[in-house]
Amino acid sequence: MGRDTLTQILELARWAPSGDNTQPWQFEIVNDLHVRVYGSDTREHILYDYDGHPSHIAHGALLETMRIAASGFALVSKWTISSDNDRHPIYDVWFEGRPNMVRDPLFESIELRTVQRRPMKTSPLTDRQRKALIDAAGPTFNVELFESFGDRLQIAKLLWHSAKIRLICPEAYPVHKEIIEWRARYSKDRIPEQAVGVDPATARLMEWVMQSWERVHFFNRYLMGTVAPRIQLDLLPAICCAAHLLVRPKRKPAELIDWIHLGASVQRIWLTATHEGLHLQPQMTPVIFRWYARAGRHFSTEPGLFDLALKLANNFEHLAQASQTEDFGFFARVGVSQQPKSRSIRQDLATLLRA
Incomplete structure (x- = not known):
């Protein structure tokens, strides 16, 4: 050693x-x-x-x-x-x-x-895969699986509305502008364009539009600028997968260590999916907008977005048959697909090491 x-x-x-x-x-x-x-x-x-x-x-x-x-x-x-x-x-x-x-x-x-953001096969999970994912969460978390076509269609609608909030929120624009490394297959500290999950024509339009909030706002308001990315990034992937999974803590996270344990559970689930021949894509924006809504925190200066988040939270809870006070920790979709040809890599260890 x-x-x-x-x-x-x-x-x-x-x-x-x-x-x-x-x-x-x-x-x-x-x-x-x-x-x-x-x-x-x-x-x-x-x-x-x-x-x-x-x-x-x-x-x-x-x-x-x-x-x-x-x-x-x-x-x-x-x-x-x-x-x-x-x-x-x-x-x-x-x-x-x-x-x-x-x-x-x-x-x-x-x-x-790795993350698979593109549509996957709709082949159902096997009994072994289903059990492995549920067991991987550990004793302090529940995993709920939404597998039927009807469930996937409802989640597609949920993600469609969540994506609208995401794309028209001015406070989210700086994030979207910075996280994509355009015209790249790999990225050490962002998401490479080829891993985003849109076709090349949409990528070129997104690259141009996202150079300024004024362009984004104009396209969203007058040219239905949210439609193409929502179809490619949210609607189709939500339907084209084996299942969606929701990780629910049995006890509401209250301290830092609770979130650490949630993260450990999430990683075990994700690695188990990989071990079982599956791919996974996190779908955290509905969870996060629900956190804002249930905390009563207005996250944008744009009128109406908080009300949209409240409606989203209600729909999410109805889907999961949960109360307003029950916590959602992690949301993702899983399925079988080819290994993605593009992915985020990582910063070199030398960069991450403190002297």
Whole structure:
């Protein structure tokens, strides 16, 4: 056990998912058995990072990935939160050798796991896949699956309305403008254009329109500018998949550690999907707009958007047969597809390491 081993673990851990590939973390190798993770969030400039919770979920996914990666080197890991400032949390991770340890079966899926934003096959989940996804969540979370054509059609309508809020919200525009790396197949710190899920003609129009909010507003208002991206990014993918899954905490998250545990659960589910030959795409905007709506927080200066979020929350709860007070933690679609030819990669480890 030495620094080289920790470096190999971190090379794998950096593949953990994060919203829009923001990678809200840095690493410090303290000694041969100890890594310190410096977390951050993007709530100050990203509308979707509601109270930093999506970033906290990403931190949990990272810590779980470190645990799984360590198993490939006959190591167990444990972590603590050494600073619970939720804007800049610090996590200490310790490793211990276990010579007879069996490598976690999800180890091989760490680098294979990716987002599939394009339509997938509608082949139903097998009993094995269904059970694996539900079991992966762990004992403190429930997984609900929406598999029928009727369910998928209802969710397509839900995402259609969520996408309208997303695309006409001026506070979301800076995010959309910055997260896409145009004319790229891979991106170290954003989403490459070819992984977005739109055809080349729509991509060229989006690239031109998104150069200014004035263009976006004009196209949305007079030229039905939201229609093509909503069809390609929301409506068709929602119908063309095997199922949608909703992760619901059995206890409402109240502290930082609750969001970390949610993130660990999400990563296990996602890696399990990969292990079972499935692809997954997060669909978090309905969850996030519901968080805003149920907290009574107006997230935009645009008149009417909060009311649209309230309506969206009501429809989401009706679909999930949930009350207003029950929490939704993670929402995604799954299905079988070819491996995407384009994907977000990650910043080099040297960039993520603190001196």
